[in-house]
Amino acid sequence: MKTYTVAILGATGAVGQEMRKLLEERNFPVGTLKLLASARSAGKEVMFRGTPVVIEEAREEAFQGVDIVLGAAENEIAMQFAPAIKAAGAVFVDNSSAFRLDPDVPLVVPEVNGEDVQKHKGIIANPNCSTIITLTAVAALNRISPIQTMVASTYQAVSGAGVAGISELHQQVSDLEAGKEAQIKTFAHQIAFNLIPQIGGEQFEGYTSEEMKLQNEGRKILHLPEMQVSCTCVRVPVVRSHSISATMTFQTPVTVEQAKAAIAAAPGCKLVDDLKQNQYPMPLDTSDQDLVWVGRIRPDLTNPGGITLWCCGDQVRKGAATNAVQIAELLIQN
Amino acid sequence: MKTYTVAILGATGAVGQEMRKLLEERNFPVGTLKLLASARSAGKEVMFRGTPVVIEEAREEAFQGVDIVLGAAENEIAMQFAPAIKAAGAVFVDNSSAFRLDPDVPLVVPEVNGEDVQKHKGIIANPNCSTIITLTAVAALNRISPIQTMVASTYQAVSGAGVAGISELHQQVSDLEAGKEAQIKTFAHQIAFNLIPQIGGEQFEGYTSEEMKLQNEGRKILHLPEMQVSCTCVRVPVVRSHSISATMTFQTPVTVEQAKAAIAAAPGCKLVDDLKQNQYPMPLDTSDQDLVWVGRIRPDLTNPGGITLWCCGDQVRKGAATNAVQIAELLIQN
Numbered sequence: 001m002k003t004y005t006v007a008i009l010g011a012t013g014a015v016g017q018e019m020r021k022l023l024e025e026r027n028f029p030v031g032t033l034k035l036l037a038s039a040r041s042a043g044k045e046v047m048f049r050g051t052p053v054v055i056e057e058a059r060e061e062a063f064q065g066v067d068i069v070l071g072a073a074e075n076e077i078a079m080q081f082a083p084a085i086k087a088a089g090a091v092f093v094d095n096s097s098a099f100r101l102d103p104d105v106p107l108v109v110p111e112v113n114g115e116d117v118q119k120h121k122g123i124i125a126n127p128n129c130s131t132i133i134t135l136t137a138v139a140a141l142n143r144i145s146p147i148q149t150m151v152a153s154t155y156q157a158v159s160g161a162g163v164a165g166i167s168e169l170h171q172q173v174s175d176l177e178a179g180k181e182a183q184i185k186t187f188a189h190q191i192a193f194n195l196i197p198q199i200g201g202e203q204f205e206g207y208t209s210e211e212m213k214l215q216n217e218g219r220k221i222l223h224l225p226e227m228q229v230s231c232t233c234v235r236v237p238v239v240r241s242h243s244i245s246a247t248m249t250f251q252t253p254v255t256v257e258q259a260k261a262a263i264a265a266a267p268g269c270k271l272v273d274d275l276k277q278n279q280y281p282m283p284l285d286t287s288d289q290d291l292v293w294v295g296r297i298r299p300d301l302t303n304p305g306g307i308t309l310w311c312c313g314d315q316v317r318k319g320a321a322t323n324a325v326q327i328a329e330l331l332i333q334n
Numbered sequence: 335m336k337t338y339t340v341a342i343l344g345a346t347g348a349v350g351q352e353m354r355k356l357l358e359e360r361n362f363p364v365g366t367l368k369l370l371a372s373a374r375s376a377g378k379e380v381m382f383r384g385t386p387v388v389i390e391e392a393r394e395e396a397f398q399g400v401d402i403v404l405g406a407a408e409n410e411i412a413m414q415f416a417p418a419i420k421a422a423g424a425v426f427v428d429n430s431s432a433f434r435l436d437p438d439v440p441l442v443v444p445e446v447n448g449e450d451v452q453k454h455k456g457i458i459a460n461p462n463c464s465t466i467i468t469l470t471a472v473a474a475l476n477r478i479s480p481i482q483t484m485v486a487s488t489y490q491a492v493s494g495a496g497v498a499g500i501s502e503l504h505q506q507v508s509d510l511e512a513g514k515e516a517q518i519k520t521f522a523h524q525i526a527f528n529l530i531p532q533i534g535g536e537q538f539e540g541y542t543s544e545e546m547k548l549q550n551e552g553r554k555i556l557h558l559p560e561m562q563v564s565c566t567c568v569r570v571p572v573v574r575s576h577s578i579s580a581t582m583t584f585q586t587p588v589t590v591e592q593a594k595a596a597i598a599a600a601p602g603c604k605l606v607d608d609l610k611q612n613q614y615p616m617p618l619d620t621s622d623q624d625l626v627w628v629g630r631i632r633p634d635l636t637n638p639g640g641i642t643l644w645c646c647g648d649q650v651r652k653g654a655a656t657n658a659v660q661i662a663e664l665l666i667q668n
Contacts (some may be wrong), residue, residue: 002495149636153487153579155529155568170511173612177508184542188612193503193573195489195617197630197644202609206590206632215635228636232579232644237571239527245487245566249636256540275536278522283529298540301549302483302562302583310531310566 004332007066008088009058009081010073011035011046014162015095018321019070020293024049026325027331036062060084066243068331070324071095071126086122093124093319093327097209100125100217107220110326111268112139116221117330124327127221128213129319130154130233134244135221136292136318137311140263140266141259144221145250152214152246156199157283159240159315161186169237187235196235208233241283242319243312253305256297263294263309268318273297281312290322337365340399340664341424343392343415344407345369345380348496349429352655353404358383360659363666370396394418402662405429405460407657411443420456427458427661429654431543434551443555445602445661446473450555451664455567458661461555462547463653464488464567468578469555470626470652471645474600475593476556479584486548486580487566490533491617493574495520503571521569530569542567575617576653577646587639591633597628597643602652607631609630623648639649 006023010016015035016150023030033048036058045052056062058077063069063085069080071094078096085092099105106116107125112135117124127135134152158165164186172182182190183192189196189301200209215229236243264271272281273295281293301307313319340357344350350371357364367382370392377576379386390396392411397403397419400630405412412430420424433439440450441459446469451458461469468486475481482626492499498520507524516524523530534543548562570577598605607629608617615627635638636637 151485151581151634151636151642153566155489155570161337170498173507174511177504178512190618191616193571195570195572195577195646197577197579197614197616198609198612205635206630207635208609230581230635230640232487232630232642234439234577234644236489236529237527243529243531243566243568245531247485247564270548275532275540275542278532280531282531284524284527296566297538300485301539301541301564302485303624306564307655308485308564308566309566312529 001029003029004067005032005034005065006030007036007063007069008033009036009069009071010077011055012037012041012315013072014159015320016072018316019072019324020046020048022321022325028325028328029052034062034066047172048160063088063090066090068093068328070328082123091120091122091331092126093324095324099123100127101220107217109135109221109323110328110330111136113221113223114330117327120333126320126324126327127217129160129315130156130242130244131214131217132319132323133242133292133311133313134214134246135218136268136313137294137309138246138248140262140269141248141250141254141307144254144258144262145252146224147222147227147248147250149249150227150246152229152244154231154233155236155238155243156233157238157240157315158191158235166239169239182276191235191237193237197229197232199233199235237285239287240314240316241286241312242315243281243283243310245310247300247306247308249300249303249306254307256299257306259297259307263297268292269294271295281310283312286312286314290318292318335363336362338401339399340364341368341372341397341403343403343405345389346371346375347406348493348650349654350406352650353406353658354380354382356655356659357448362659362662368396368400381627391422393410397422397424400424402427402665404662416457425454425456425458425665427658429460429658431462433457435554441551441662442553443469443657444664447469447555447557448664452668453659460658460661461551463494463649464490464576464578465548465551466579466657467576467626467645467647467655468548469552470647471628471643472580472582472604473533474596474603475582475584475588475641478588478596479586480558481556481561481582481584483583484563484580486563486573486578487621488565488567488575489570489572489577490567491574491576491649492569493524500573503573525569525571527571530568533569547555572617573621574648574650575620575646576649577615577644578616579644581634581640581642583634583640584639587591588641590633590641593631593641597631602626603628605629616643617646620646621648624627624652626652
């Protein structure tokens with residue numbers, strides 16, 4: 001079997017660690033694994049398939065001989081190394097937002113627009129986490145009739161801010177329950193027992209950068225340049241699954257029965273929708289697995305033919321690492 | 335100064351206790367205070383204006399001589415005692431949902447439709463907590479141009495399930511942080527580090543009873559029988575303030591500037607809207623006070639002339655106890 005040299009850029013963060021786990025879990029044909037991180041982490045060892053792998057400092061030379069780079073680093077790091085990755089002839093599957101809206105870069109959710117992978121010129125972008133989860137949930141409805149508008153409110157886990165976000169929530173909760181003050185470092189405000197209705201800086205007409213991603217990235221992924229999205233992004237004291245409440249209108253009416261049947265059959269989705277039995281998607285149930293759970297499907301009472309639903313997915317996995325590894329799987333199939 | 339005999343029915347719950355605090359805080363002209371609860375609590379003493387008051391068992395005879403009854407009990411208790419309260423000649427300001435949609439019962443948010451108090455026939459209903467908070471936030475916009483549609487997603491605190499809900503969140507968090515299992519009693523699922531997208535049972539087309547309140551009660555309070563609302567209600571691990579993300583369309587377009595100016599001037603509201611300074615309403619800041627904080631005001635990108643906003647208010651106070659005491663204040667003014 002053909003094997004590939006795969007590098008993870010940003011291997012020590014929450015997403016980078018999950019990518020390593022997923023390459024193993026999904027039996028990706030890795031010949032050699034290179035784990036790249038900052039100089040601070042270089043020299044440490046982590047296990048991959050029962051064998052220790054030494055973390056290397058991310059430097060331009062490190063990409064020589066690599067076939068696929070899974071990027072789990074910040075925008076600046078992604079932009080810094082992209083030329084070296086391309087020069088080395090590797091394909092860069094990048095989870096940062098640096099290249100997502102570049103017309104030369106496919107932006108891919110495999111269950112939604114997997115065919116776009118083939119158009120790549122060396123870089124393929126992994127979409128925003130809430131965007132991946134929402135689009136995986138609604139793609140099947142969009143196949144019934146194109147989405148025209150979407151009003152979405154997100155409930156985003158602290159894992160969106162990486163390992164530091166997760167520790168901060170746990171530390172604050174422990175301190176508060178012990179009668180101590182909560183220390184604030186990663187988020188702008190206390191997140192334990194609170195909600196922070198801001199993710200990202202201001203970008204457009206009072207919307208944050210995170211809020212605009214669902215419209216801007218959603219248009220590109222769904223090939224719907226006219227889709228209009230009003231999104232509100234809120235950080236919630238949940239560990240690692242994001243949830244989204246979404247209300248959509250379509251070009252032609254979609255019924256609840258059609259929507260449920262389409263979602264039940266959609267790749268990457270699990271229909272969990274039985275209010276009488278208290279069954280619906282919840283962050284606790286959707287964490288540490290790959291499906292986007294969809295439920296609470298009902299008619300939009302403000303627009304006949306519209307649909308309202310609720311979906312949850314693991315932000316670190318399907319919202320980031322799993323989606324990137326799925327893209328890599330498509331790459332080696334082609 | 336004229337004083338009144340006031341009774342609190344359900345005096346030992348989260349809302350009943352807050353009503354007692356508020357009567358004192360707001361210098362309501364209470365001559366005699368009667369605290370009514372179940373037989374289990376009868377005989378216990380609590381303090382009111384520095385004097386102990388003995389809790390009495392709620393029985394029909396207890397309402398003799400009472401001017402105003404503040405109801406903080408469940409629907410069945412409210413329905414059980416309403417005839418005795420009326421027969422005693424008292425006015426029943428009831429926080430349960432039992433009488434809210436009764437055409438003979440005004441449903442009042444003082445800042446929105448205070449004039450409706452005058453139409454009462456012995457009962458005035460206090461609206462649902464999320465409805466009070468949302469309508470206090472948007473009433474000023476509705477005065478610019480009537481609201482036609484609203485898509486709302488709520489982020490509701492555990493206090494909505496009373497004292498038991500609050501203890502359950504703290505207990506689960508402590509147990510989980512200590513490595514123990516979370517015990518589930520009050521809510522259908524673990525609420526610590528989780529979200530539960532169901533409040534109330536199924537009522538209409540897959541919407542829960544709680545979700546339909548914003549439309550049904552909102553129509554009555556705003557005198558907008560045609561207003562269409564699609565609401566999603568979600569329980570979040572927050573102690574006592576509810577938050578709502580709402581997107582509205584109006585009969586004629588409303589601009590962001592108009593909306594901000596109107597909300598800044600609206601009674602019961604506080605405009606907190608400065609994304610660059612990380613200033614917006616948050617549950618922690620809005621707890622244990624009476625104003626509804628409104629921010630993140632921006633144009634609805636799916637409907638030109640529509641508005642999207644975020645609001646938070648203390649569910650136990652403005653969402654319940656404060657609103658009821660404000661109704662009592664209107665009653666004694668008239």
